[in-house]
Amino acid sequence: MGYIESLSGNMRTLVQQYWREARSMGITVVGMKQRPQGALRDMHSETYWTAAFAPKDRSDAERFAELFGHRRDWLPVFDQLDAGRHEFILRHSRSREAYISHVDVPLRPQKIQRRGLRGLVSR
Numbered sequence: 001m002g003y004i005e006s007l008s009g010n011m012r013t014l015v016q017q018y019w020r021e022a023r024s025m026g027i028t029v030v031g032m033k034q035r036p037q038g039a040l041r042d043m044h045s046e047t048y049w050t051a052a053f054a055p056k057d058r059s060d061a062e063r064f065a066e067l068f069g070h071r072r073d074w075l076p077v078f079d080q081l082d083a084g085r086h087e088f089i090l091r092h093s094r095s096r097e098a099y100i101s102h103v104d105v106p107l108r109p110q111k112i113q114r115r116g117l118r119g120l121v122s123r
Contacts, residue, residue: 019047053088054081068098 005012022029050068055061055078065074068091077100081087086103 048093049090050093051088051090052078053086054078054083 001015005015018027018029052064052068055064061075061078062071064078065071068074068077068089077089081089081100082102086107087100088102089098089100091098
């Protein structure tokens with residue numbers, strides 16, 4: 001999302017519009033950002049579900065904690081996440097329920113099968 005928003009002012013405005021208005025129009029928007037710094041307010045304030053893996057450094061942990069609620073409440077939770085187990089927090093903003101889960105199967109990169117353009121690729 002950070003890259004798309006950086007393309008132009010018009011693109012940033014369009015992305016913000018989707019965050020604000022898509023749900024009322026029956027559109028589900030799923031976005032991801034690798035780091036919490038620079039996340040637009042609409043990205044986290046207009047969503048019902050927020051997920052975050054174990055932060056890589058203290059700065060990320062503090063920002064994630066702020067996105068989930070009060071920093072003093074959430075920082076200890078983020079500090080205890082086990083990155084080796086791929087633990088993450090999933091929180092619903094309306095009900096305020098939160099869950100700690102983990103990825104329980106080994107993650108393996110998938111090989112991408114590339115297809116040539118028929119008739120345009122010479123052999």
